[in-house]
Amino acid sequence: MSDPRLTPLAAALPADTPFVGIDTLERQRGAPFAARLGANENGFGPSPAAIDAMRGAAGDMWMYGDGESHALRHALGDRHGIDPAHIVVGEGIDGLLGTLVRLTVAPGDAVVTSLGAYPTFNYHVTGFGGLLHKVPYRGDHEDPGALLACARETGAKLIYLSNPDNPMGSWHPAARIEEMIAAVPPGCLLVLDEAYADCAPPGAIPRMDPGAGEVIRMRTFSKAYGLAGLRIGYAIGPRPLISAFDRVRNHFGVNRMAQGAAGAALADDAWLAQVLGRIESSRAEIARITAACGLTSLPSAANFVAVDCGRDGDHARRVLAELAARDVFVRMPGAAPLDRCIRISCGPEEDMARLAKALPGALEAASR
Amino acid sequence: MSDPRLTPLAAALPADTPFVGIDTLERQRGAPFAARLGANENGFGPSPAAIDAMRGAAGDMWMYGDGESHALRHALGDRHGIDPAHIVVGEGIDGLLGTLVRLTVAPGDAVVTSLGAYPTFNYHVTGFGGLLHKVPYRGDHEDPGALLACARETGAKLIYLSNPDNPMGSWHPAARIEEMIAAVPPGCLLVLDEAYADCAPPGAIPRMDPGAGEVIRMRTFSKAYGLAGLRIGYAIGPRPLISAFDRVRNHFGVNRMAQGAAGAALADDAWLAQVLGRIESSRAEIARITAACGLTSLPSAANFVAVDCGRDGDHARRVLAELAARDVFVRMPGAAPLDRCIRISCGPEEDMARLAKALPGALEAASR
Incomplete structure (x- = not known):
């Protein structure tokens, strides 16, 4: 039920929000993620x-x-x-x-x-x-x-x-x-x-x-x-x-x-330079991890990498869900043809290791 | 000059802001205030x-x-x-x-x-x-x-x-x-x-x-x-x-x-109770300080006290300016008849002492 005092504009707005936050997702699944690689946060931390x-x-x-x-x-x-x-x-x-x-x-x-x-x-x-x-x-x-x-x-x-x-x-x-x-x-x-x-x-x-x-x-x-x-x-x-x-x-x-x-x-500046170096290494690591599973990562100028899962949006959504089931949080584009990809944030080595461990099984499960 | 891309509503809005912030006031006067008693902040601090x-x-x-x-x-x-x-x-x-x-x-x-x-x-x-x-x-x-x-x-x-x-x-x-x-x-x-x-x-x-x-x-x-x-x-x-x-x-x-x-x-809860006790004491202290100068303080249920300066808004504005000139920051209501008052926030004893020291001279200067 909508409040009768809303303006006509507010009353007509959809109730959905642009993003479901990671905390909300964790509450929904009943467990924290082990690798937080979906919100393009910077796991290398602030200065x-x-x-x-x-x-x-x-x-x-x-x-x-x-x-x-x-x-x-x-x-x-x-x-x-x-x-x-x-x-x-x-x-x-x-x-x-x-x-x-x-x-x-x-x-x-x-x-x-x-x-x-x-x-x-x-x-x-x-x-x-x-x-x-x-x-x-x-x-x-x-x-x-x-x-x-x-x-x-x-x-x-x-x-x-x-x-x-x-x-x-x-x-x-x-x-x-x-x-x-x-x-x-x-x-x-x-x-x-x-x-x-x-x-x-x-x-x-x-x-x-x-x-x-x-x-x-x-x-x-x-x-x-x-x-x-x-x-x-x-x-x-x-x-x-x-x-x-x-x-x-x-x-x-x-x-x-x-x-x-x-x-x-x-x-x-020194901290920023160090972080940017680690982001660059992490982009390369994401490319290696995904290439090892036969996926193509796209060139990136950001602190994340879009990875082409090779099929359509339904497939990529399954990959994303299977990664989540393996405690790895990533997101993906919301519209075709971009949604053939998942978007993986750069992060520390331990998160990359979790990604590397989870991805083969997630892809296999998503393709079943 | 207004930006031509503003909506008609935005273009018609006044440029003034509801409050000039304390930092802005301090930059304008070229010096910090010694007693920060104008924004109803809580100088007793958080838990x-x-x-x-x-x-x-x-x-x-x-x-x-x-x-x-x-x-x-x-x-x-x-x-x-x-x-x-x-x-x-x-x-x-x-x-x-x-x-x-x-x-x-x-x-x-x-x-x-x-x-x-x-x-x-x-x-x-x-x-x-x-x-x-x-x-x-x-x-x-x-x-x-x-x-x-x-x-x-x-x-x-x-x-x-x-x-x-x-x-x-x-x-x-x-x-x-x-x-x-x-x-x-x-x-x-x-x-x-x-x-x-x-x-x-x-x-x-x-x-x-x-x-x-x-x-x-x-x-x-x-x-x-x-x-x-x-x-x-x-x-x-x-x-x-x-x-x-x-x-x-x-x-x-x-x-x-x-x-x-x-x-x-x-x-x-214990910290809150302690703070509320100090606020109550501070209200009483503001009443004492202002009464000693012949002013009437209004009963207050908040962490500030409205003090009737006994004349009109122009006079209260002068009192406020003279307090500021003595490094004591307070605010006051913006409309008559409330603006016969100044509004003094509760604060630690050292701020009350600064208020007590500044007020007699401020009142004298405002009345000249």
């Missing part, structure tokens, strides 16, 4: 400096955090060589996407994304009454030309693109993205989700040009920086758009400790 | 068990938190003797109010509150296009009868009432609130902000009856529990309304560490 910052700040949590995340925004400005006025900090990219959609998408407005791309973005668009247009991937890459064409055709307010891509791990060179930004139609905005930018090879990430009015870029401390539990990310964009966040955002919504820990993590 | 929980969990922050806050919701259900299906956990009451308004207030819908009541609630209502109707306080209390009459007259979707009241510290007995709940008009919902409920005297807080469809109650770990920096609160209400939060909320927006620390704080 020890970030951990120290958290421990040191625990006694201060009676104070509200800085509503402007001033220190962190200035550190980020220094890091990216941009004015902090182009940066807004929020409760992870998920939170920032919600606020952005609220600011730009009125009921009935068109929004363009790729078929099989990030479900939480779609959730926010639907939640504010936007109409989603979904463009197919091309060769396991999001298709900038087709996304732009669809945006022109539909008069879209937003185009969503992740680079590197989630869930496929593919990426475009910076020049291709810069061409895309230059071609965004008037009145439209490119939402460039760069959650995995830190993991990407040189040449995949466009230079910072936050004065350009056609793009907003989303970054997070949840992936390479290993701080998913703290819920902190940021957006970089043109000043009029960034300042508009202040009209609707939950000003004191960013956890005080998260601001400090993110700053400490940002300053620890 | 040592909560601090231990934070420190112990710091290394786990690479994992996302539980999107359902299952453990905390069950602990809260046990505490209140209700089914956890009646509880949703969110990023503080501010975050929960935003989500509630989004679910229930469409552009043009009427909403009723009191003139001078919580600005952040008004901010959310305006942000979703609702039309605020403001009812005067009566004798420094919110006026249930007038709020209900206004709601009937305007066909309001929501009535906001805080008990104990912020900013005045006044309260109604539970029976009065229960009568009000019983009289909420059809199609309307009472938003009962109980941020300060833990500080209230016996008999001020209605019994839990979450099956009643006319009220949603908001609670927080920011005040008596001393965890404002973690951003965690919860709402208790009828199941169809609580489950509707899942249609729009940021499912993984609640910090993982906040869930654990809140659970630890909730379990430490």
